[in-house]
Amino acid sequence: MTAPANAPTLQEAIDRAGSPVRLLWQPGTAPWTVPVVEPEYDGWALEQEAWRSAVAISDLSFHMSDTVYEGPDATRLLSEVSANNYESFAIGQAKQFVPVAHDGNIIVDGILLREAEQRYVLTGVPASQSWVNFHADRGGYDVTHTTDPDSSVRRGGDPKVFRFQIQGPAALELVASAFGGPLPETKFFHSLVTELDGRPVRALRHGMAGQAGYEFIGDFADYDAIKGALMRAGEPLGLRHVGGLAYFTNGVESGWIPTPTPAIYTDPRLEDYRRSLSAFSYEGKKPLTGSYYSERIEDYYISPWELGYGRSISFNHDFIGRDALEAARDEVRRTKVTLEFDEDDVRRVFGADLGHLYDYGRFRIERDGELVGMTFWTANIAPVGRVLALSLVDTVAATPGTQVEVVWGEHPGHGTAPDADLGFERIRATVQLSPYNEYARTAYRSNATV
Structure with missing residues (x-):
């Protein structure tokens, strides 16, 4: 969304709302789709x-969004704001970019392509680019950066x-x-x-x-x-x-979770960063929806270890959040999994004609009535005849075959207890591995390098 003149900063918007969650919680928001491209061509x-x-x-x-970084300090800048290995970064190679905040949780990932010795292009959700741009401007680096935003915000x-x-x-x-x-x-x-x-x-x-x-x-x-x-x-x-x-x-x-909540909203060390961002930025407007509700924005943060980005992380250099990220390696409490929704429950809740069912809401996952995780992306995968939900669950519920329930509904937000009985539908689901696709989980992923 394009910011109007004199738009408030993200920090000002948080202060006015009362908390980050009150700012971002927007039940009922329709999922974002690709701009310009037709929603469907052949179905x-x-x-x-x-x-x-x-x-x-x-x-x-x-x-x-694409941002180009170029100059004598381009590699030093990127290495000091992300966990990637730049010693093994060849010209022409791309990597899953892994920037983390001081607490070791991810900002948002992206794809970083090295086009020349000191020229890189970072592509994806703009939050990771905003993070790098801020440090490029404030850190005294000899580097230029130019951003081409996505077509939903390009003027x-x-x-x-x-x-x-x-x-x-x-x-x-x-x-x-x-x-x-x-x-x-x-x-x-x-x-x-x-x-x-x-x-x-x-x-x-x-x-x-x-x-x-x-x-x-x-x-x-x-x-x-x-x-x-x-x-x-x-x-x-x-x-x-x-x-x-x-x-x-x-x-x-x-098995790719594309839009985690950036870990930037409450850390006092990042107040200047929040004041550098518009309330109309990705960080200010990416909504939280679904039945998983917490007043603590930190409950939505994610570690790169939980996302499965371990092979992209290197501790051979200093970077923001290094110590916290290294300590978190032995404290991972959640695992990325795929949930298979029960077919009878799907028909009962959504009807027989699913069509293009997909939702990026955070829905509660429960086992024996206890909260064990949240969904990130739910979709009808027509060729396999299943509704699948890419999710994070506590390790105690991560074994394939574990039976859980997904609480399907829109929590109203502030003023209602996170675990209140709101009469939402419950959909039985079976835990399966992530990536769900076997080739992606085995041969394809084995080709990835740091």
């Missing part, structure tokens, strides 16, 4: 099936870059057809610069939901030409265009 179920059994194209050009004009993701069992066949032959062998999350239709393109070896694929990135002036070339190459293979609704559901199967 929710067909688009989900395409990346599983054929090939799909996702247009990621419009819903992510007119096109993005600076296009980004197309090709994924599915036939992805490599499509790529070979489009480029006139296979691309050179590239490691997972590494990239090369090549040409398509006479235009330069960066090909990042990537994919979602465990399927093979590439992400193609280039100057937005070439958007139509590159997309057209990929679509033509994919037509004989049954290529489907993934809409903005189905796109987010691939994270449920691949």
Whole structure:
């Protein structure tokens, strides 16, 4: 959301609301969808099936923010504000960016691509970029940063870059057809610069939901030409265009929690940071919804260890939150899991025609009437005929096969006890591993490097 002139800061908004939770708690908020891209092209179920059994194209050009960091101190800046390993960071490589606050909990992740010796691009939810920008400006670093926001907040004009993701069992066949032959062998999350239709393109070896694929990135002036070339190459293979609704559901199967609550709202050491952010920023407007309610914003914070980012963490350098993050390694109390909703309960609560059911609310997970966790992303995965919820649960409830209940409803917020009996529906669920997709959990993830 674009901030009006003289908008209050995040700290001012918190003070006026009375607490961070009172500011962010917005029951009934509709899930955010990808801007510009159509919600559906061929239908929710067909688009989900395409990346599983054929090939799909996702247009990621419009819903992510990009910030470029360049200068002699670019590497030093990034290494001092994140837990990543920069000694093993090759040019052309991308990494899951892991910035943490002083308490060791995550800000928000992103994808960090090293384009040159002292040039990086950080892509994703803007909260991680705001964190780096603040320290770049206040820390005396010899570095410049330029942000291209996502299209939901951009004040007119096109993005600076296009980004197309090709994924599915036939992805490599499509790529070979489009480029006139296979691309050179590239490691997972590494990239090369090549040409398509006479235009330069960066090909990042990537994919979602465990399927093979590439992400193609280039100057937005070439958007139509590159997309057209990929679509033509994919037509004989049954290529489907993934809409903005189905796109987010691939994270449920691949085990990626994309929008954790930034751990920034109460720490006195971060007051200046909160005053640098607008009340209309991501941090001020990302709503909390669902049946999991707490007056303590800290109850929504997440450790990178809980997110499964251990392989991306390195303690070979000093960074903000280092000691707390290292201490938390032996104190992890929650585990990321996938919940399979009971089919009878799904029909009872949602009806027989689920359609594009998805929700990013935080819903209570209970075992024997006791709170054991919360959901993060719930979606109908049509090809497997299941409603799945990517969740965090206490380790005592994390064993696959454990039976739990999801409390489905919208807690009204302040003034009502977090565990009040509000007559909400209860959906039985079975704990399963995360990632839910077996390939994503085994072969695909084993290719990841720090």
